[in-house]
Amino acid sequence: MLLRTAWRRAAAAVRAAPGPRSEAPARGLRLRVVDNAPQSAVPSDTATAPEVESVLRPLYMDVQATTPLDPRVLDAMLPYLVNYYGNPHSRTHAYGWESEAAMERARQQVASLIGADPREIIFTSGATESNNIAVKELEAAIQPDTSLVSVMTVNNEIGVKQPIAEIGQICSSRRVYFHTDAAQAVGKIPLDVNDMKIDLMSISGHKIYGPKGVGAIYIRRRPRVRVEALQSGGGQERGMRSGTVPTPLVVGLGAACEVAQQEMEYDHKWISKLAERLTKKIMNSLPDVVMNGDPEHHYPGCINLSFAYVEGESLLMALKDVALSSGSACTSASLEPSYVLRAIGTDEDLAHSSIRFGIGRFTTEEEVDYTVEKCIHHVKRLREMSPLWEMVQDGIDLKSIKWTQH
Amino acid sequence: MAASSRAQVLDLYRAMLRESKHFSAYNYRTYAVRRIRDAFRENKNVKDPVEIQTLVNKAKRDLEIIRRQTQKDDLSHY
Numbered sequence: 177m178l179l180r181t182a183w184r185r186a187a188a189a190v191r192a193a194p195g196p197r198s199e200a201p202a203r204g205l206r207l208r209v210v211d212n213a214p215q216s217a218v219p220s221d222t223a224t225a226p227e228v229e230s231v232l233r234p235l236y237m238d239v240q241a242t243t244p245l246d247p248r249v250l251d252a253m254l255p256y257l258v259n260y261y262g263n264p265h266s267r268t269h270a271y272g273w274e275s276e277a278a279m280e281r282a283r284q285q286v287a288s289l290i291g292a293d294p295r296e297i298i299f300t301s302g303a304t305e306s307n308n309i310a311v312k313e314l315e316a317a318i319q320p321d322t323s324l325v326s327v328m329t330v331n332n333e334i335g336v337k338q339p340i341a342e343i344g345q346i347c348s349s350r351r352v353y354f355h356t357d358a359a360q361a362v363g364k365i366p367l368d369v370n371d372m373k374i375d376l377m378s379i380s381g382h383k384i385y386g387p388k389g390v391g392a393i394y395i396r397r398r399p400r401v402r403v404e405a406l407q408s409g410g411g412q413e414r415g416m417r418s419g420t421v422p423t424p425l426v427v428g429l430g431a432a433c434e435v436a437q438q439e440m441e442y443d444h445k446w447i448s449k450l451a452e453r454l455t456k457k458i459m460n461s462l463p464d465v466v467m468n469g470d471p472e473h474h475y476p477g478c479i480n481l482s483f484a485y486v487e488g489e490s491l492l493m494a495l496k497d498v499a500l501s502s503g504s505a506c507t508s509a510s511l512e513p514s515y516v517l518r519a520i521g522t523d524e525d526l527a528h529s530s531i532r533f534g535i536g537r538f539t540t541e542e543e544v545d546y547t548v549e550k551c552i553h554h555v556k557r558l559r560e561m562s563p564l565w566e567m568v569q570d571g572i573d574l575k576s577i578k579w580t581q582h
Numbered sequence: 583m584a585a586s587s588r589a590q591v592l593d594l595y596r597a598m599l600r601e602s603k604h605f606s607a608y609n610y611r612t613y614a615v616r617r618i619r620d621a622f623r624e625n626k627n628v629k630d631p632v633e634i635q636t637l638v639n640k641a642k643r644d645l646e647i648i649r650r651q652t653q654k655d656d657l658s659h660y
Contacts, residue, residue: 236609247610247651248644442620538609 234499235543239534240332240360240478241501245428246385246537252431253387256424264423265412275423282430286392289433290358290377291368298393298413299426303359306378306393309406309416310355324353329361333516333532334469335478337365344373353401359383359391363436364444364475369394375401381425385537386432390425393417443537444476450535450544451476457548462555466526468517479533480517482526485565486558491531494554498547501532586638594638595622598645604652614648 236244256278262271264279280294287294300306311326325347327338340356347354358367359380369377377394381387395401395416409418436443459465464484483491488502502514513527522530533547559565564574586594595618602614621641628634 244609247605247614248647251647251651254650442617538613540609540612 234497235547236499237534237539237543237547238499238501238532239536239539240383240532241534242382242388243385243536244538245387246432246435248435249386249428249431253424253428256427260423262423264421265410278427279421279423282426285430285434285437286379287394289363289367289437290379290394291370292394293397295414296369296394296397298395298416299421299429300391300393300417301389302391303357303378303380303383304391305406305417306391307355307357309393309403310376310378312404312406324355326355326357329356329358329367330365330475330478331469331516332360332478333514334480334520335360335475336469337361337473337475339473340367340374341372347375348373360475360478363433363440364477366440369396376403379429381429381432384432384436387425387428390422390429392429439537446537447535447539448476450539450541451479453541454533454535454544454548455479455481457545458551461548461552466522468520468522468530477535479535480530481533482517482522482530483555484526484529485562485568486529486555488529488531490558491529491551491554494558495531495547495550498550500547501534502530586634591622591634591638594641594645598641598648601645601648601652605648606652610651 256275260271260274260278262269262273262275264272264275266272266275279299283294283297283299286292286297298309300309307326311324325343327340327343329340330337338356344354346352353375354373355376355378356374357378359378360383361367362377362379363384367374367377374394375396379392379394381390393403395403403416405416405418407418410420412418412421455467458481459467462483466482466484468480468482482488492500492502513524514530517527517530518524531551535544567577568574598618599615602611602618605611605614625637628637
């Protein structure tokens with residue numbers, strides 16, 4: 177329906193445009209106008225195509241949901257979206273050869289980031305597909321002594337880092353396969369599949385400033401880990417994942433991994449600095465704020481705070497100039513409090529009051545300061561309106577109240 | 583090729599900062615300026631000419647990336 181309005185708008189624009197002198201230029205002019213119009217049909221409040229920075233958009237503080245493309249990644253991808261469009265599995269011409277070379281280069285870049293061999297990397301459509309392949313592996317190799325341990329490396333809601341190396345050690349000694357979903361960890365904390373004795377690892381492109389729609393699964397070769405293909409077809413990716421490998425996307429994933437490897441230390445310093453700034457400022461200005469998740473084993477870029485006596489959704493809506501989340505994007509449609517918070521034993525009321533602040537490579541100090549200022553302001557305002565807060569101020573213990581039904 | 587002189591490195595530094603200011607996206611612009619400043623600052627005491635040349639070559643490649651990516655910003659506004 178949007179497209180139809182766009183065409184109508186374009187037709188009106190063409191009619192309004194000054195009449196051309198001859199046939200050929202008119203066609204070019206019409207096409208150009210028509211080509212631009214669909215882009216201006218992007219759902220937005222402004223009627224005309226917006227200049228890039230003249231329409232203010234919220235600050236982006238939700239990097240756990242997804243990350244922007246790093247310009248270096250886009251630069252690497254563009255040639256494969258424009259001129260080098262060959263199918264990497266075409267064996268008989270230069271288009272195929274150059275596309276294949278790019279794919280293998282990307283494979284090496286991904287492998288290098290996690291200490292793996294390129295032959296152990298299979299490209300997929302994302303970490304979710306990789307997770308499914310890994311877990312299906314369990315069904316493929318069912319024996320009394322076989323099982324699979326699957327653990328997230330860094331949690332996407334509260335940022336807790338799991339003791340991967342220790343778990344890997346235990347699994348290896350008990351001959352149990354060890355899979356980890358490293359989507360939030362790859363390129364952010366050092367990972368080595370051999371040091372940590374990881375057998376299977378899921379990697380996501382769009383969590384590390386790469387493109388959406390691509391990921392990879394690491395599958396150990398020594399000792400061999402057998403997986404069953406989820407997707408069958410032409411036998412690409414060693415038969416483990418059929419389907420034409422999308423060269424532009426995997427080039428983007430590879431570039432994102434290479435950039436992450438180079439920038440890991442610098443990014444970590446920057447993100448830690450901003451994270452400390454955010455938490456200190458908020459906790460020094462507001463009472464009754466709880467940070468969810470183990471403070472010691474924690475990835476700094478993911479800060480989950482519960483503001484007592486304030487409803488999380490109302491705080492999110494109050495902070496309309498900042499793009500935030502109160503839990504994982506995958507479950508944001510439901511009104512249930514986060515299962516992660518419930519699992520770590522957070523009180524029901526605190527679980528409803530949680531906000532997740534995401535700090536990434538491109539986050540600025542000014543964005544953090546603005547977010548903190550607005551957050552403090554709105555929490556205070558919402559607490560002023562809260563009868564629970566009033567009772568707490570009067571010294572009433574909320575747990576002692578007997579609520580009655582009407 | 584003679585190793586890059588101090589003047590050439592400074593020229594490169596200024597060129598990179600200048601081009602970075604053309605990023606129309608706030609987050610890319612601020613990151614590029616910050617990263618370039620910190621990278622040149624971090625490496626300012628490198629003495630080995632081979633290492634200097636490697637760093638300069640990488641910076642030149644990055645400058646080209648910035649040029650290509652900011653050129654797009656001028657051509658199209660999404």
